[in-house]
Amino acid sequence: MAAHPGMPRNLSYSKVARALAGEELRDREVLPLDAGITAREEGRFVFECAWEVANKVGGIYTVLRSKAQISIEELGDQYCMFGPMKDDKWRLEVEKVEPENRTIRAAIKLMHASGFHCMYGRWLIDGYPKVIMFDIGSGASKMNEWKQELFDRCRIGIPHEDIESNDAVIFGFMVAIFLKHFIDSISDYQPLVVAHFHEWQAGLKYFITRVLVCSWPVYGNSTSLPFTQRTQRCSDGIYAPEGAISTTTSDRSTSTKRPENDERVFCTSTAGGEACLEDSFQSHTLLQIYHQYCLERAACHSAHIFTTVSEITGREAEHLLKRNPDILTPNGLNVVKFAALHEFQVNLGKTGLINRLASPLSINHFVQLKRCIMATEKYDLPPICTHNMIRGDDQVLSALRRTRLVNNRTDRVKVVFHPEFLSSVSPLIGFDYEDFVRGCHLGVFPSYYEPWGASRFSSKNEPYILHCRSTLKIHPPMVSTSSIDDLKMPRSRYDFCGMSRRQRIIQRNRTERLSELLDWNSLGVFYRDCRRMALERLHPDIDNIICQNEGKVPSAATSRRPSIHSSEEEDDTE
Numbered sequence: 001m002a003a004h005p006g007m008p009r010n011l012s013y014s015k016v017a018r019a020l021a022g023e024e025l026r027d028r029e030v031l032p033l034d035a036g037i038t039a040r041e042e043g044r045f046v047f048e049c050a051w052e053v054a055n056k057v058g059g060i061y062t063v064l065r066s067k068a069q070i071s072i073e074e075l076g077d078q079y080c081m082f083g084p085m086k087d088d089k090w091r092l093e094v095e096k097v098e099p100e101n102r103t104i105r106a107a108i109k110l111m112h113a114s115g116f117h118c119m120y121g122r123w124l125i126d127g128y129p130k131v132i133m134f135d136i137g138s139g140a141s142k143m144n145e146w147k148q149e150l151f152d153r154c155r156i157g158i159p160h161e162d163i164e165s166n167d168a169v170i171f172g173f174m175v176a177i178f179l180k181h182f183i184d185s186i187s188d189y190q191p192l193v194v195a196h197f198h199e200w201q202a203g204l205k206y207f208i209t210r211v212l213v214c215s216w217p218v219y220g221n222s223t224s225l226p227f228t229q230r231t232q233r234c235s236d237g238i239y240a241p242e243g244a245i246s247t248t249t250s251d252r253s254t255s256t257k258r259p260e261n262d263e264r265v266f267c268t269s270t271a272g273g274e275a276c277l278e279d280s281f282q283s284h285t286l287l288q289i290y291h292q293y294c295l296e297r298a299a300c301h302s303a304h305i306f307t308t309v310s311e312i313t314g315r316e317a318e319h320l321l322k323r324n325p326d327i328l329t330p331n332g333l334n335v336v337k338f339a340a341l342h343e344f345q346v347n348l349g350k351t352g353l354i355n356r357l358a359s360p361l362s363i364n365h366f367v368q369l370k371r372c373i374m375a376t377e378k379y380d381l382p383p384i385c386t387h388n389m390i391r392g393d394d395q396v397l398s399a400l401r402r403t404r405l406v407n408n409r410t411d412r413v414k415v416v417f418h419p420e421f422l423s424s425v426s427p428l429i430g431f432d433y434e435d436f437v438r439g440c441h442l443g444v445f446p447s448y449y450e451p452w453g454a455s456r457f458s459s460k461n462e463p464y465i466l467h468c469r470s471t472l473k474i475h476p477p478m479v480s481t482s483s484i485d486d487l488k489m490p491r492s493r494y495d496f497c498g499m500s501r502r503q504r505i506i507q508r509n510r511t512e513r514l515s516e517l518l519d520w521n522s523l524g525v526f527y528r529d530c531r532r533m534a535l536e537r538l539h540p541d542i543d544n545i546i547c548q549n550e551g552k553v554p555s556a557a558t559s560r561r562p563s564i565h566s567s568e569e570e571d572d573t574e
Contacts, residue, residue, distance in 0.1 A: 033070075033073040033074055034074075034076075035072070035073060035076040036072075036074070036075045036076020036077055036078045036079070037076070039074075039075050039076065039078040039079075040076070040077075040078055040553060041549075041550050041553060042192065042546045042549055042550065042553075043189050043190065043191050043192050043545075043546070043549035043552075043553045044075075044078060044191075044192045044193075044194070044535075045078050045079075045080075045191060045192070045193045045194070046071075046075055046078060046079045046080070046193075046194050046196065046531060047080055047081070047082060047179070047193065047194070047195045047196065048064070048071075048079070048080075048081050048082070048196045048197075048198075049081070049082035049083075049175055049195065049196065049197045049198070050064060050081070050082075050083065050197070050198035050199065051083070051084065051168070051171075051198070051199065051201040052064065052083075052198075053081045053082065053083025053084075053123070053131055053133075054083050054089070054090040054093045054094050054123055054131060054133065055083060055084065055086045055087075055089060055090060056089070056421055059331075060198050060199060063198075063331055064081070064198075065125050065126075066332065066333065066520060067332065067520055067524065067527070068123065068125055068126060068127040068129045069126040069127040069520070070127075070332075070520040070521060070524040071127070071129065071524070071527075072127035072128070072129055073127070074524070074528065077100065077101065077130065079129060079130070080104070080129070080130045080131065080132060081123065081129055081130070081131040081132070082131070082132050082134065082175050082178075083131055083132075083133050083134070084133065084134055084136050084167065084171050085119070085133045085134065085135045085136060085137075086136070086167075090133055092425075093123060093124055093125070094119075094121045094122070094123055094124065094131055094133060095121050095122055095124055096119055096120070096121040097120065097121050097122055097130075098120070099120045099130075102554075103182060103185045103186055104120065104132075104182065106181070106185040107178055107181040107182040107185055108120060108132070108178075110181040110185075111174075111177065111178055111181065114177070115138065116134070116135070116138050116139055116174055116177065117134075117135035117137075117138040118132055118133065118134045118135065118174070118178065119132070119133045119135075120132050121133065132178070134171060134174045134175065134178075136167050136170045136171055136174075139170045139173065139174050140170060142170070142173065143166055143169065143170055146169055146170070146173045147166075147169055150169065154298060156291060156294045156295060156298065157291060158291055159288075159291065162288070162291070164201070165291060165292060165295070168200075168201045168295075171201075179193075179195060188552055188553075188554075189548070189549045189552040189553055190545055190548070190549060192535055192539070192542070192545065192546070192549070194531045194534050194535060196527075196530075196531070197299075197303075200292060200295055200296035200299060293320075296321065297320075297321050297322065300317070300321045300322075300323050301321075301322070301323055304534045304537050304538055305326045305327065305530055305533050305534040305537065306323055306324075306325050306326050307325050307326060307327050307328065307329045307530050308325045308328060308329070309328070309329065309330060309331055310328065310330060311328065314328065326530075326533060327526065327529060327530050327533060328526065329523075329526045329527055329530055330518075330523055330526065331523075332518055332519060332520035332522070332523035332524065333515055333518045333519055333520065381406055381407055381408065382407050383407075384397070384400055384405070384406060384407055384415050384416065384417050385397060385417045385418075385419065386416065386417065386418045386419075386420075386428055386429075387418075387419055387420060389419065394419075396417055396419070397417065400415060400417065421433070422436050437462055438462070440462055441462075441463075441496075441504065442462070442463055442464065442465070442493070442496055443462060443463070443464035443465070444464065444465045444489070444493065445464060445465065462508065462511065463496075463504075463507050463508065463511050465489065465492055465493070
């Protein structure tokens, strides 16, 4: 990349960071943080597409939120996210603004002319990244046509009752059409556009773009748009630990504990890439995800660069998706330091609170307080769930009832099951997950697969325990983060309860030192390298293209700002 004056940020040199990267960080180039000046002069654009952009569903939502700040510091307005308009929750997180980039403005105008609705705005998080939200409902009329085209070209059928896959197909075609309009709107220079997709729901977009939509030649015989896919978990890998799938390959067999009467076998051949399905057990678990597996595998092999979050998911992708990751992009943390400023302590005395603390309550006030407490006393058992569940046979509730964890007075262990994401706007528990974590002593994540929520404990300097099948394993087990098996987990929790306050403080300090090593300021460089690899794979002469683009790309200072009340004549002459 061309050298420009900016504000470089040195990387954290540590054994942990080098172990995550698998290479020396000292040999890497310092990440230029110039708010997109370098990217604009070189004609580079980055579009990051995910199903969880302004749509809180799982772990990718946290990754996108925490990584947005470092992405904006590097790319500025040359960075944009794609997301779906889902359940109207995005309205609370996205503010509509007028696009300043004339190319994006022209592409959105062409989308509206085609009958597809999309909205340009900024995500109200740290960094305020620009996002384009696509209205899936506006493309629902084309769903059957697009699904038929997908089947005719790729022989992948989508069940009509699978709403998630249907929405992914609509979202994928709309994103592919937008990218086509964006590329076609640039004629003065050769744009270096990188499209980065997360998980199979978003990965379907570049598969559609490369196979179906982008068959048009741009700058040669192939599309000028390199694609990168990042997977945090494989769809069939999630179901395998539950005994739903037995995956068998010609070179290695991955077996899981299943019921004895479950004789289903899902085998993938290494040579031809064909799949055979033998189902003698009347269950629809595998049939509900088989088409998702086909979509994920097709998208994986269509990407120019395939990346995953860790080494264990890379091995999983090697045997399930039949492709090795080109690079690992570990999840980082957005570490926030808290400080008790002296001004806050002074203001505490100015409010008169200290004077009130010096005057204790009278006896009558204590009597009234006790009466209020006794009036609220109940003799029936408190509920173990904070919400009214639609299904009474929920797995968590059934397990709690089976083990008699119903919050009896004599129970030494009390359980509160909160089956919903924590939010500050919730009328029940008005805390975000990050704030809730600060009040916990220990986090336990017993998961067969990639656990959600553990990274928030690291960023808040709280110790936590991971299951032995999880990705992160740090030894010895009595450090701030430990990975243990089923038999040692109760013992580890018991030992933690017996620790003194001083020991817990030391453990929290160890977690704080570890969290600084996993900050996005250090790990964001791997995403930069991933995008660079994608450009070099599609454009071997990328340095010459960058030199040709310099001076041709219109800067933000020379671009005319859009007017909200522009006339139709101005739009036609633009």
